[in-house]
Amino acid sequence: MGDMEPLLDRLGRPLETLRVSVTDRCNFRCVYCMPKEVFGRDYAFLERTQLLSLEEIARVVGVFAALGVRTVRITGGEPLVRRNLEHLVELLHEIPGLELALTTNGSLLPQKAEALARAGFDRVTVSLDSVDDATFRALNDVDFPVQRVLDGIDAAAAAGLRVKVNAVVKRGANDDGVVALAERFRGTGHVLRFIEYMDVGHTNGWRLDDVVSADEIVRTIDAAWPLEPLEPARADETARRFGYRDGAGEIGVIASVTQPFCGGCSRARLSAEGRLHTCLFATKGHDVRGPLRLGASGEEHAGLLRGIWSGRTDRYSELRSAETAALPKVEMSYIGG
Numbered sequence: 435m436g437d438m439e440p441l442l443d444r445l446g447r448p449l450e451t452l453r454v455s456v457t458d459r460c461n462f463r464c465v466y467c468m469p470k471e472v473f474g475r476d477y478a479f480l481e482r483t484q485l486l487s488l489e490e491i492a493r494v495v496g497v498f499a500a501l502g503v504r505t506v507r508i509t510g511g512e513p514l515v516r517r518n519l520e521h522l523v524e525l526l527h528e529i530p531g532l533e534l535a536l537t538t539n540g541s542l543l544p545q546k547a548e549a550l551a552r553a554g555f556d557r558v559t560v561s562l563d564s565v566d567d568a569t570f571r572a573l574n575d576v577d578f579p580v581q582r583v584l585d586g587i588d589a590a591a592a593a594g595l596r597v598k599v600n601a602v603v604k605r606g607a608n609d610d611g612v613v614a615l616a617e618r619f620r621g622t623g624h625v626l627r628f629i630e631y632m633d634v635g636h637t638n639g640w641r642l643d644d645v646v647s648a649d650e651i652v653r654t655i656d657a658a659w660p661l662e663p664l665e666p667a668r669a670d671e672t673a674r675r676f677g678y679r680d681g682a683g684e685i686g687v688i689a690s691v692t693q694p695f696c697g698g699c700s701r702a703r704l705s706a707e708g709r710l711h712t713c714l715f716a717t718k719g720h721d722v723r724g725p726l727r728l729g730a731s732g733e734e735h736a737g738l739l740r741g742i743w744s745g746r747t748d749r750y751s752e753l754r755s756a757e758t759a760a761l762p763k764v765e766m767s768y769i770g771g
């Protein structure tokens with residue numbers, strides 16, 4: 435297919451990062467993401483035939499890489515419940531110039547981390563909203579103990595994977611555990627990132643009162659261990675970074691509610707059934723699976739993706755209002771966050 439020119443959207447943002455959901459299923463029922471009252475026993479998850487095969491994913495990623503993507507993050511649902519995920523990583527590892535990352539709830543990392551590292555992952559982000567066991571069990575709503583996730587983080591680090599830990603902070607749910615989270619990961623070499631809570635689909639009655647702002651989180655931690663701001667590592671970085679003044683590492687805060695960062699967004703999202711979403715809050719996606727299964731060539735697929743991205747104007751978070759908040763949005767568990 436040959437080298438291609440860098441691809442920019444209508445606001446001049448390059449396509450550099452691709453998040454690939456490999457399943458819409460998860461073994462947790464986190465109350466802000468997949469609550470049991472919605473994702474119960476009768477919930478209709480995608481059938482296996484609807485999912486992109488591992489080989490189809492690798493082919494599409496190859497086209498994205500030619501268009502300028504340099505980071506591919508595997509997501510879900512919970513991606514580690516997808517069978518033979520290691521084979522997908524091996525296929526992606528053969529594509530030159532890609533950094534391969536994984537986002538996971540960490541529950542299956544103790545037994546899978548070493549194989550995932552051997553297959554070609556470079557780093558892993560583990561979602562962990564509390565280090566208090568009772569709070570964590572309540573949030574995941576399947577009574578899963580926090581220690582097993584902490585064991586997974588240790589296993590990933592032992593396997594040579596770089597580790598980040600993401601914590602969604604919701605007022606009244608886990609905001610009283612911010613300092614404990616910071617204390618747990620200070621000095622470990624792992625980067626802890628706090629994320630402002632937002633509703634992205636299924637729940638009703640989302641309120642700004644639920645949001646603990648990034649500034650409040652920083653003030654809380656700074657009161658325990660003084661912080662200093664750090665320069666962004668890259669132009670499209672989503673987190674504001676702060677270093678501990680005593681040299682014990684850093685934290686990040688992702689302020690998608692109070693300080694949107696659409697202006698630097700270089701991320702596309704591919705759903706498990708092969709729909710391309712150009713924004714986390716997109717109301718619909720573009721069909722990639724159909725042309726793929728009809729035998730579209732690499733050049734034809736590149737043309738399709740170029741057309742989608744070059745017409746992109748998304749900046750939902752910057753335009754958020756009562757009207758946009760009421761629009762239908764895809765589930766986080768479907769699009770991969």
